[in-house]
Each structure stands twice: as C-alpha cells, then as structure tokens.
Amino acid sequence: MMAMANFHIKIDKAGEFRFNLVASNGQVILSSEGYVRRDNCLKGIASVQRHCAEDRFFERTIAADGRYHFNLKAANGEVIGTSQMYADARSMENGILSVRLNAADAGVLNE
Helix, strand or coil: CCCCEEEEEEECCCCCEEEEEEECCCCEEEECCCECCHHHHHHHHHHHHHHCCCHHHEEEEECCCCCEEEEEECCCCCEEEECCCECCHHHHHHHHHHHHHHHHHCEEEEC
C-alpha cells in the first residue's frame, strides 16, 4: 500500500535541512525547524513517526490574530513539527488527524 503522505526534505536559504509532511493532496500539514545536518533531520522525521499516534504530544494553540495551529512535541517537550495556521478549531483538529493517520507510514523524499 502506498503512503498517503510523504516527508519532503529540502535545504533552506540558510543551508539548513527542513522537512515538510505533505498530504496526498499536496498540502503541507507539518513543518520542522532547521537542522544543520541531514541525519538530524531524518531523526526529526523518526521522532514525528514515533510521537504522532498519541494525542498527548499535540499542543493546540491560538495565535494572537485568532487563528489556530498545533505543535507536535517529543516526550521531552521539544517541538518537532509545527502546523500551518487554521481559521477554526475544527480545521486544526482535521490537520492533527491527518498527521496522526499519515505520518507513521509516510515515505521520505528529497526535493
């Protein structure tokens, strides 16, 4: 069975490695911080895959402008991925569900 989503690794303008979890519809559902080394970026992906199944690792927040977003945190409390901004809580919850359903089996692609 093919993965419904993939992690896309790219190098940003600062020369750091970042991943995006991209749904089958092409929408980015989770983005990482920058990593100096590609292997650390891969470790970040593995951490997402380990933590995505448990709701307790998702931190839901509301930005100052009233939009919703979430962070996926590791067991140590460190943020390993951040969502896009959503207009409402329902859309944010759908984003969390998409990460929970897709991240564990997602492939890894280089851009």
